[in-house]
Amino acid sequence: MSILALETSCDDTCAAVIEWDGRIRANVISSQGVHDSFGGVVPEIASRHHLELVNLVVEDALTAAGVSLSEVELVAATQGPGLVGALLVGLSTAKALAATRALPFAPVDHLQGHVAANFLLASAPAEPGDLPREAPFEPPFVCLIASGGHTLLAHVRERDGFEVLGRTLDDAAGEAFDKGARMLGLGYPGGPALERLAAGGDADAFSFPGSRRERARGGRGTARQAFARSLDFSFAGVKTALLYRLEELAPAGDRVRADLAASFQGAIVDALVLRAEQALERLGLERLAVGGGVAANGELRRRLRGLGISLHVPPRVLCTDNAAMIASAARYVRALPYPDYLSLDVYATGELALAA
């Protein structure tokens, strides 16, 4: 018997079927490329596209899995956080699917989903650059989730919960990559484009707030010390610094743009690696899992591998938003019997009390 899950918290319409042991039978993701020309996700357009796509995506997932609805034992969907209109499409569709067969329903927190991507068996194809991955990564570990919408450090003690150690106070890491890329005249999503530009640049050419170079120089007194104690992230400063540098150096030639991209990327990666390292040290752990779209960044992976700890990066398709991770988390959520879930609503921000 299988679990069917839906994920529609942002701009990807996703449905997946997994088995209780974590085997993925189908993991369908329909990405809405329409947002690229706007330079970011337009919530209203995302909801409308989810509405058009959701039934097709569910059908595709069931077909690809070779499973009929009568073989589904549990239905799940992302309840939040995310774009309300987008979440509503997935949650309503999933509740309706469950209700037609009086099946139980599991509401899943999106971030718990990213954590639970680590508990899947890696039958999803790994892409070049992904680390080898055979078995689930078992708690306890620290999980760094860095995407366009979230940047979070979580202490995962058990499979059914996590404790937030730190989160971003302003932009998410992926958002910072996207905004930096836009300033450098690159397309959206900016992360991969900025990484490509950075490949030809010198990461030590410019000093940005939060970078190793800045810290080595002593940074800024008390603010620096206070920040070092916290496991929270802030990317507003590095973004503004890039803006000022670009203004000072305008018109920046190819060499300077590449150096700026490399230094900017270096500062973001430094912040992520430093906080992850601090979290591991504080907890006395040597196990780190990474999720979210920014996990694809080569420099981040290289630096994390350099920590000499046990590092787990799921295949890229499981790092970015997908429904297999939601199905995985659903296994550890208290499912509601029919019809108790019919009045469930979505939530835009925050997370459930998930601490184990």
Ligand code: KG4
């Ligand atoms: O997890 P994700 O696919 O979607 C959500 O945000 O939910 O993450 C997308 C984010 C974008 O901000 C994108 O620029 C960033 O991940 N990203 C990268 C790379 N690939 C994607 N950032 C840095 N380097 C990359 N190679």
Ligand code: ZN
């Ligand atoms: Zn996500």
